Amino acid sequence: MTLGEALRRSTEHLAAKGSGTPRLDAELLLGRALGLQRIELYMALERPLTAAELAAARALLARRAAREPLQYVLGEWGFRRLTLGVDRRALIPRPETETLVERALSLVAGLRAPRVLDVGTGSGAVALAIADEHPGAHVASIDVSAEALALAAENVHRTGLRVELVRHDLFDGLPAGPWDLVVSNPPYVDPAEIDGLAPEVRDWEPRGALVAEGAVEAVARGALAVLAPGGALALEVGDGQTPAVSALLCALGYGSVAVTADLSGRDRIVEGVRP
Template sequence: MKAADALNLAEERLAEAGVDTPRADAEFLVAHVLGTSRSGVHAARDRELPDEFGALLERRRNREPLAYVLGEWGFRRLVLKTDPRALVPRPETEVVVERCLALLRGEPGPRVLDLGTGSGAIALSIADERPDVRATAVDAAPGAVALARENAERLELDVEIREGDLDVAAEGWDLVVSNPPYVSPDEWDSLQPEIREWEPRDALVGEGLHEEIARLASTRLIVFEVGDGQADHVADALASLGYADITITPDLTGEDRVVDGRR
């Protein structure tokens, strides 16, 4: 089948399956099997697609996240390996990294902890964009630790990656950053199948972890990603724990997404 026909067929099939962005996903899948970029798909309209395309389309029709089907996903300047061992890195988390970089500006060789690193997205981006940072990435899930290590190796980025729990925050850092699980168990059933049926539940569901990390942490700077409607509560918790200069930053959709402070 030619790429142009496959695009139309895939768009139709994905729309039938309830995928939110069927045309964009069809373009990503076609681009992937042709070894081109999404913007290169138009120029490749007459090329024949390899058989592999059918299997990938079927996976996406089963509402497997596009990032798992493709096996990689862009995050800031990096392309990260992605699979069900860890959460798909989200665009809003890029703002978390932006905030860390802003807070670390002018600080030579800071020690940074990314707590709950998942694929390694935050720690690896900081290491990429601030090579003098001494970054450590920790996760409680052995699969996530393995994936983060694979990403560090592929990208040749120097980050210490280890399995561990929240108490690592107490080891003494210049900056602790975390995007902890923050979805309440009540919300679970309302999530998209891509999340509910494919992403690791332990990476998503959690309550009170921002406060717990902030209480445990021995750090000058702390940066959190928060869920919709959680920013004011987390900011108040930071204030009551003695943090100052508390700042709330919105993501690109305008939702308050990052809360940070210092002490």
């Protein structure tokens, strides 16, 4: 079988199994199996595949066909300027979370050495991106999951960036500051909606990182107690949740409450400033 034939068959197979991006998935998985970049695949479409190459490709494709997320199958994913290790221990870093980082960096842009707390760090994506793009920042991260913190530690080692990792439950309050910025992508999926999510999310990503009733409010209340005067809170929330979260921040006493849309135009980021 040639590489071109394998690419065609793989795309058709993944489409039949429900992948929303079957061609891209097939390109990336075949590239991983063969050690080729996507552009290199198209320069070798007539090359016959060896038995070992076919076996490696089929193993990866079978995982994706079972609706395991592409990112988990590949074992890594890009987030802003970084390439991070990803697996079932934490949520997959998503494009909308890059907008959260954008707002976080803007909120501390004028500070030489801001103290930043990332709540619910997961893979460490947000904390590491901030540390990467604001080298003066002192970044600490918390998560209740020991497995997620282990993955974050691997990414700290992988990137060589400086981020402090602490196991801590956000429902116990937040670590004492004062912090110049508290940033969080907390669990915000309604328990009643979990069964309606795509299999890649529902069946593979950690449930505790998706659903935790009251997490958004707990972060907002906790941050108010540990932020420095003038310090900011930035939250990523679910689609359609920004009006309620904005009202919550106003009720708690935050000022300068604002909403930012993600790259797809959906309002997803809510921020406020402690008086």
